[in-house]
Amino acid sequence: MTKHRARFFPAVLFILTAAMGGVFPQSIIESQRNLIRNAASSGSDSAAQSFDAAVPNAQLAMSSAEYPVTAGDVYTLAFAAGTQSVTYAIPVDASYKIRIANLGVLDCAGLTYLELKERIINLVHRNYPMGGAQFILTSPASFLVTITGEVEATVQKRAWALTRLSSLCKPEFTTLSSARNIEVVSEDGSSKVYDLFKAERGGDLSQDPFLRPNDTVTVKRIDRQVTIEGAVERPGVYDLLKGENLKALIEDYSGGLLPTADLSRTELLRVAEAGSPGEKRYLTARDVEADFALLCYDKITIADYEDLKPVFFLEGAIQQTLEDGTTSVNPDASSRISAEFNSGEDYASFLRRNKTWFSPISDLANAYIIREGQRIPINLNALLYDASVYAGVQIEPYDVLIVPFRQYFVSVSGSVRNPGRYPYIPDRTWDYYVGLAGGIIKSQNARESVEITDVNGNALSKTDSVTPETNISVKTNSALYYFNQYAPVLTMVLSVISTSISILAVSGVL
Template sequence: MKLQWLTICFLLISLRAFAQEPSVSKVTESEALSRYAQLALSSPDYRVTAGDIYTLEYAAGTVPVIYKIVVDTSYRIKVSNLGVINATGKSYQQLKSEVEAIVTNNYPLSGVQLVLTEPASFRVRISGEVQNSREIATWALARLSGLLGAENLTSYSSLRDVSVTSLNGQTRAYDLFKAQRFGDMSQDPYVRPGDVITVNRITRVVSVTGEVERPGEYQLLPGESLRELVDYYASGLSPIADPSRIELVRQVGSAVDSGDKIYLTRDAINSGYPLQHLDTIRVPSIAELIPVMFVEGAVRVTEEGDELTTATRLTIRFNAGENYASLVQRNQAWFSAISDTKNAYLIRGAERIPLNLNPMLYDSSYRSQYLVEHNDTLIIPFRQYFVTVSGAVYSPGRFPYIPDRSWDYYIGLAGGFLPERNTREKVDIVDLAGKKLTKKDIITPETNITARANSGLYYFNQYGPVITTVLSVVSTFITVTLLITQ
């Protein structure tokens, strides 16, 4: 009864591995047992395992017989009262054939059938370079790799050297890389009851990046070199690889924290250059030899983005003989409304060359007289707009245009209204076309905003003393004249 309970528990837990299956909470115990029994029945690899429960059915004359067979650790199976079979190492199909043959010999036309109804569950132990040594519940169709998930391994676990010791004391080593990469299932065996799995520690891990068909990190076996890394593990160089400039960074034993950089050629591959633990290999591309030029200024950071920055510097690769017109035409996404493409210029060495990009952008047949050269720098200035503020403000002048700002923003830039000259914030707003705008209208580039000098008291204060002085002089003159005439 205890064995049956363990079997049921294991089968229910293991069903989680089938992503397409219903969740365990929706699967009954009988359904779980039935599904695993079906997997075992459909697999020619299923081996008879201690804990299996088989059902034998046949007709002894006119009497139907239903006989349950439970396999114990002796693997000696009693077939009703008709015989005994040693099932050690036999597959289910082999056992089925032998059992049914015994019954048929004793009861011809008995309609005999042997069916596996409950596959066994058992435990294996994992140890060595793992997170924790422990026992894992499994069953006879579980492979070695299935028990060595990421939750069990460490960063030092070797998949190239995994030992399995069986109950009879025999130990065999397996290379799971060969199973995973090449499908060599002899290197990924089914586990058996009582197996002890020992994960050994890695000896060398190296990585390869760049222009190889299978970049990645690989655990090398003793004696394997750069040749095996590139040709065997990484499946060779890509068509655009440049093996004349291979870079090796060696961390182990380096005198500097950044590691020693060693430059290699194809000869190093052919001769089997030795590799050390944690070496990093990079195979560059021939595309890296293509000349570059630079674009700076009012260009987009990305093709999708609208953000612009004066610090933008794009590094552009080009093909020899390319014309600036074709370069600009295929990169129209660089430019926006504030890119001053008319006044662009080219810096080539100590020379500054004006370059109007507008005909290049809008005329597909246009060809520039300039070809792109290595280390050219194309400068795209920002097109700057202004708004003019005048009148009764503290600091009249021209101020940089900022989209979506209202009239009072620019008045603020000019220091605000002069209260003694302007009352009730009276302004006149006229756009570039001469159209008069209201305060609610959108301010456009090159708009003129005039703060009205509309305070009568201001003018009185300005000219009052003069008028008073004049009146005083006139009054004095009249008074003197009258005194003389009398």
């Protein structure tokens, strides 16, 4: 009997343990699931706003090893006390003293979320080894930061523990604000100066810290702000520190020179000297090596050898690009543009890259080049659209490429009722266009006598094809028309003569 009891009690103990184990893990799993759902729902609205720097987000905070425990945070702790599932909300106030259920009080000042989580879970496990503790951040704190100094206006802006200095203060900058000298005074009165340029350019994020509750940010005024442009990697406006001048501006701030930079033609525009409206100075490579001293508002321009490329000119039916990006060509006026090219380049390769310069009214077949007073014909149709043409006339400096107009109309003048210009229609004869002009005035023209010339002034017969810009002149050759024009004048003259003779005869003069 005793042996049976010895076997029975371990079996009962095993069954009870298994039963409790089935209840205990299930309750803890449900608690953990609820905590995760709450944390996810608290951050979902922020996620929809692309994690706005000023909007607290619990998921983002828990994914960051740097998130500091902040007054106003609300955490949730869940664990099992025996067979009972326990859940506590733990708010953090300005004292940074938090009560962990009935287990004690912790000082969480200066801790990150992960450090606090480790301490709390260790505390729970010491008291409830099988507690399965879970600790999450459910509501990150938000707080106000004051921004003052050289800003548009002193403001208080909302922030949270993962808001960096730059994201909050840079939108308030004026043209005189310095990103190199920003003072942050903490709630305890301690202060530190930060340089946002080092953070942005060099990646030193210690110069772009996370803000804390009741910080006061003071933006200082610029000391020396200079501009550099031209043949450098990073042109822009920079604030120089004490002791930094031209060499540092070129090598450190602007990232160095481009391969095509020409230091012998460096320009300095200085407007800061008292009593001077501004002056331009010309610097050389020697001035760069000597670290030429710069003043506030100096503007440096590094010349580029690309600026010295040879040029040629295009005139005639050329399209011009407008400010809105569209192209325009005036059918009644010639355009002239200048174009840079590389030495040794020919017209074929250059014009194929820029074929958008030409329009439907460009007469490409009759283009020509004026070079030192000589006229050189060039068929641009072949250069642009014939794949077998891979080379052409080489471009020379100051060439003038003339592209004539090819306007699709026919002019009708002379003895017609409505002289003018009419749209060109292929395969139409001369009488079609005369008909558009109202027809020949029969009283002025005899035998349908017309004079037809093409765009080059060559005479055409009535049976020749009419081409664009042909001129059709209907002659005024009717003898009766001219007689009717001059007969009244002759009659008047004869009448005057006859009357004069009669008067002279009566008066006895004749």
